[in-house]
Amino acid sequence: MNITKKEIDKLNAVLTVEVSKEDYSVNVEKVLNNYRKTANVPGFRKGHIPMGMVKKQYGKAVLVEEVNKLLQDALHKYLTEEKLDVLGNPLPKNEAEINWDADDYSFEFELGLAPEFDVDVKDKEVVHYKIVADDELLNNQVKTIRKQYGKLISKNEVEKGDEITGTFTSEEKDIEKKTTVTTEDIAGKKQLASLIGAKVGDTVTLKTKGMFADDHDNQKFLGVEHDEAHGLDIEVSFKIEEVNKREMAELNQELFDKLFGEGVVTSEEELKTKIKEDAEGQFAQQSDQKLLNDVVDSLIENTKFDLPEEFLQRWIAMTGEKRLSEEDAKAEFERSEKGLRYQLIEGKLRAENNLQVTFEELKDHSKNMIKAQMAQFGQTNPTDEELESIAARILSNKEEVERLSEQLNSAKLLNFFKENANLKTKEITYDKFIKEAYA
Incomplete structure (x- = not known):
């Protein structure tokens, strides 16, 4: 067996693998002998089938399989020994032209070669953020802790700072969501005014537009989908079922412990x-x-x-679960190109450092x-x-x-x-x- 490499350019090459009969004949004969011992053919006892019949029935398939095994092993060994950095796998170039009735064969494989390049991590400035917890965040967190560990005092009428448990409903948007909101969650002045003074058992009609500072809160409190939450502009009914004032916990040693x-x-x-x-x-x-x-x-x-783009597109087209059209393979390459480029950059960084x-x-x-x-x-x-x-x-x-x-x-x-x-x-x-x- 002989392998030669011809460079087409810096990113593409063709390997030619010459296979002679002496490379594969022993393996083929061995497999056919095993077939002869184990095959069940009507009219013949197991192990007594004429070799001519075995070769006629199985010879071509065994030949193709054994030669392909030799090819795979030879290609892997060659690429490893020559230290060729390839992208994808070798692609058969002339398999349709192989005459399997001959004794010797010449196979050609396309190679996509990894590009040579340098990586300079100092080239462009990148911001490294140092995130600090400012006084506002700390004060808010202390307030949250005091609320969380405080106690609830049941009330009948809503005042500023209260927690309100109730159910939002809307036939138009098929909303029925039980939730708890605080008056601090309500950003809309008109909506807040409608809630202040309302009592347990009351049903209040509220407009959703501008009710919360962030439209994403429509998901949280009304139970609508993300896409509907943005710009939601409907009327909802809110039946008040419970009103509580949260008395904040004292900052004492018991809480700290x-x-x-x-x-x-x-x-x-x-x-x-x-x-x-x-x-x-x-x-x-x-x-x-x-x-x-x-x-x-x-x-x-x-x-x-640069990348061997045409080779990679052919490789993508041929090696998936199903063969892709040229157009689909190109689109798939474009989707994966950024990831491939980074794989090469990262690989070089890891190897060199x-x-x-x-x-x-x-x-x-x-x-x-x-x-x-x-x-x-x-x-x-x-x-x-x-x-x-x-x-x-x-x-x-x-x-x-x-x-x-x-x-x-x-x-x-x-x-x-x-x-x-x-x-x-x-x-x-x-x-x-x-x-x-x-x-």
């Missing part, structure tokens, strides 16, 4: 410090994800290289995850034998290994970008972050 454990927090100042730490820890995760997304988008946009995840790192990550989960249930000091045993079970699950590997891969890449990318740190409050980062 209930929230964080005995003696961990001893004052409102320490409470706000704890809230700030917890909030900014959560914000950091959102900031990190935003950073990762932004650096990835920047690299895709600014790392320029040793960012691959090792098994030991995977095991350590799983053990740390187990320790954190056990700590939530009061098991703060598990033995190494326990951790090893649980980690072994987790790592025997393919889906879990893939999930943990993805977590570690993302973490390694994020740390690499933090240390090497051209970042501009911007301190910002959470509300401004949401508006600016996801506008």
